[in-house]
Amino acid sequence: MSNNASEIGLIGLAVMGQNLALNIADHGFKISVYNRTFEKTSRFLESNTQVENLLGFSELKDFVNSLRQPRKIIIMVQAGKATDAVIDSLIPLLEKEDIIIDGGNAKWTDSISREQKLNELGFHFVGSGVSGGEEGARFGPSLMPGCSPKAWDEIKDIWYAISAKVDPVNGKPLEGAKPGEPVDGGVPCTAYIGTDGAGHYVKMVHNGIEYGDMQMICESYHILSQIGGMEPHEIGEIFDEWNGGMLDSFLVEITADILKQKDPSTGKAFVDVVLDAAGQKGTGKWTSVNALDMGVPAPTVAEAVFARCLSAVKEERVEASKILPEVEVSQISESLPELIDSVRDALYCSKICSYAQGFQLMREAQREYDWELNFGEIAQIWRGGCIIRAAFLQKITEAYERNPNLPNLLLDEYFSDCIEKYQSSWRKVVCHATNHGIPIPTFSSALSYFDGYRSNRLPQNLLQAQRDYFGAHTYERVDSERGNFYHLDWLHPDRPETKS
Numbered sequence: 001m002s003n004n005a006s007e008i009g010l011i012g013l014a015v016m017g018q019n020l021a022l023n024i025a026d027h028g029f030k031i032s033v034y035n036r037t038f039e040k041t042s043r044f045l046e047s048n049t050q051v052e053n054l055l056g057f058s059e060l061k062d063f064v065n066s067l068r069q070p071r072k073i074i075i076m077v078q079a080g081k082a083t084d085a086v087i088d089s090l091i092p093l094l095e096k097e098d099i100i101i102d103g104g105n106a107k108w109t110d111s112i113s114r115e116q117k118l119n120e121l122g123f124h125f126v127g128s129g130v131s132g133g134e135e136g137a138r139f140g141p142s143l144m145p146g147c148s149p150k151a152w153d154e155i156k157d158i159w160y161a162i163s164a165k166v167d168p169v170n171g172k173p174l175e176g177a178k179p180g181e182p183v184d185g186g187v188p189c190t191a192y193i194g195t196d197g198a199g200h201y202v203k204m205v206h207n208g209i210e211y212g213d214m215q216m217i218c219e220s221y222h223i224l225s226q227i228g229g230m231e232p233h234e235i236g237e238i239f240d241e242w243n244g245g246m247l248d249s250f251l252v253e254i255t256a257d258i259l260k261q262k263d264p265s266t267g268k269a270f271v272d273v274v275l276d277a278a279g280q281k282g283t284g285k286w287t288s289v290n291a292l293d294m295g296v297p298a299p300t301v302a303e304a305v306f307a308r309c310l311s312a313v314k315e316e317r318v319e320a321s322k323i324l325p326e327v328e329v330s331q332i333s334e335s336l337p338e339l340i341d342s343v344r345d346a347l348y349c350s351k352i353c354s355y356a357q358g359f360q361l362m363r364e365a366q367r368e369y370d371w372e373l374n375f376g377e378i379a380q381i382w383r384g385g386c387i388i389r390a391a392f393l394q395k396i397t398e399a400y401e402r403n404p405n406l407p408n409l410l411l412d413e414y415f416s417d418c419i420e421k422y423q424s425s426w427r428k429v430v431c432h433a434t435n436h437g438i439p440i441p442t443f444s445s446a447l448s449y450f451d452g453y454r455s456n457r458l459p460q461n462l463l464q465a466q467r468d469y470f471g472a473h474t475y476e477r478v479d480s481e482r483g484n485f486y487h488l489d490w491l492h493p494d495r496p497e498t499k500s
Contacts, residue, residue: 005068006032006055008158010076011086013040016130017076019138020103020162025053026182027161032056034063051180064093070124071098072155079104087114096122099151103130105283108197108204111146112369115196124151127196129203131386132164139177140164142386143190144206144378146199152192163190164385171394173384189384194371201365202378205358208287208301210251210388211280212354215304215442217255220347223429226438227332228339232269236260242344247351249390278308287361296364298357299449300350303441310439327437334428342432345425346443351392352418353446356409359396363407376400410453419450474500 010021013035021044024031030053035041038058045056057063064071071094075086083102090100100118102111102125111127118125129144130137143163145152165174165186174186193199224230224238236259243252261270284305291298310317334342359375366373379396383389399412409415419426430447433440452458467473474485485500 004030006030006066007068008032008072008074008155009034009063009067010074011035011063012076013044014076015134016103016137017074018044019134020074020076020130020141021054022048022051022179023138023140023162023182024158025051026180027158029053029158029161030055032063032066034060060089061093064090069095069098070154071095072101072158073099074101074103076103079106080110083110084114087118091118091121091123094123097124099124099126099154101126101128101155102200103128105129105203105207105281106200107286108146108201111197111200115147119148124148124154125196126151126155127198127200128159129193129199129206131203131206131382131388133387136164136385136387138179139182140189140385142206142381142384142389144193144199144202144381145190146193146195146197146201148195149192156192159190160188163188163381164389165189166380166384170391171380171383171397172391173389186384187380189381189386191374191377191381193378194366194373197369198366198371198373201369201371202362202373204283204286204290205362206382206386206388207283208298208361209355209358211284211287211304211308212300212358212442213249213251213351213388215307216347216350216354216446217251218307219433219438219440219443220343221255221259222438223343223433223440224340227432227436228336230336232259232271238340242347246348246391247344249392250387251390275314276311277314278311280305280308284308287358290365291357291361294361294364294368296357296361297449297452298361299445300354300357300442303445307439307441327435329436332432334432339432342425342429345422346429349419349422349426349450350443350446352409352415353449354442355392355396356415357449360408374400374404375406376404408453410450423450 007029008024009032010017011034013033021031021033032055033041034057041056048054055066057066073090075083077083077086083104083106087100100123106127115125126145126147130141132141140163143159145159165183165188166172167174168187174183177183193202221235224235236256239252239256239259243256259271263270263273266273284301288298288302288305362373362375376397379393383393395414396409399409399414400406406412426447430440430444464475468475468487469490472487474487476482476485486497487500488495488497
């Protein structure tokens with residue numbers, strides 16, 4: 001193969017694929033691109049004639065042959081059957097040690113299966129989470145690769161180059177990238193995650209946390225609007241202020257921008273003309289279902305998913321609003337500035353609990369799938385490029401530096417001190433919202449999670465007794481070692497106890 005051959009190839013020229021290809025070319029890597037319909041490839045090349053290192057092909061075989069060995073091919077097509085179809089079309093054209101990289105939102109179990117299949121054929125597979133949306137793909141995403149160490153060695157120089165970069169001291173994203181002018185220096189927002197499906201699993205948890213973050217922010221807006229009587233642009237100014245402090249994050253930043261935007265057609269607040277029916281793509285659901293499958297409490301993510309589901313039944317809710325009684329609202333004793341501060345504190349506390357759930361889920365997953373996840377490093381690579389990028393993640397990185405084996409973020413001194421400091425405000429906000437009939441599924445579920453986690457005694461003693469009563473499911477005793485199970489013969493007049 002000629003030294004002029006491309007260093008990497010990419011299949012799938014939708015928005016994410018196009019932007020990732022341009023990002024790779026900007027960093028000096030020669031890249032070949034292919035799309036099932038050559039018309040899209042042709043339009044892409046014609047729109048980017050000024051970009052060096054970019055080659056397009058109409059035939060898959062020619063595309064594959066244009067690549068330097070071992071070939072590295074990124075697939076950026078729809079997850080599921082479409083990805084499998086591309087893989088199957090590539091297999092006859094590849095040679096041993098070639099590498100297929102799935103950069104889509106794949107389910108981690110699919111990545112495990114694909115790696116096994118391709119390994120048996122003598123190829124390598126990388127399941128790499130890519131977060132950051134269109135802008136991230138173009139100027140630096142957060143990249144979460146799951147693969148063999150050998151495959152990582154082959155792709156890491158490219159991944160380090162194209163990922164987002166953060167300041168090595170404060171962890172804040174480096175900005176200023178332009179087409180053809182990537183940022184210099186900084187710490188790359190990528191790292192080796194683990195084998196097979198680890199990369200896509202971590203990306204899934206990232207998206208689940210994203211669901212929680214977005215819903216919490218929406219609940220904050222709702223409270224300030226309904227209880228505080230604030231207009232959207234006023235709330236936008238408050239979010240701007242919050243973004244300069246402990247809630248510094250991409251999602252808070254864009255929320256401020258959205259709330260200050262006017263509708264170009266009516267001149268009204270833009271957010272007021274957007275229908276309150278939210279969509280979803282499934283990764284939040286995957287996170288929630290997986291948490292249930294593994295017996296890990298992740299109620300805040302689940303409630304964020306259910307909130308979207310409830311929003312979708314718009315017409316039914318409108319009819320229900322005509323029938324079901326309104327709440328008789330009582331006045332609150334707090335002033336508006338006090339309410340604003342309390343909502344900020346409640347948002348931060350809820351955020352801590354949501355991330356605690358996500359990291360607890362990853363901790364259990366590494367046991368289940370025999371991965372070795374570096375949680376501090378995962379927090380680091382989420383500091384830039386991705387949707388949940390936030391100053392908050394630096395605190396998580398520091399927590400795992402203090403204790404790499406930290407069982408739960410709530411047990412770290414920084415986060416426990418924060419909750420101790422702000423929880424009275426958090427509880428007040430939950431009460432205010434409840435008394436005003438404002439739904440706050442993530443605020444309240446996060447608080448319940450916290451209260452449950454800190455309790456040395458929960459009412460599930462009664463629940464387990466109920467299970468033993470109707471189903472002989474047994475129970476453990478407080479005065480016996482864990483792992484010893486008992487059953488009470490409820491139908492016997494004397495109700496004798498037996499040890500299982």
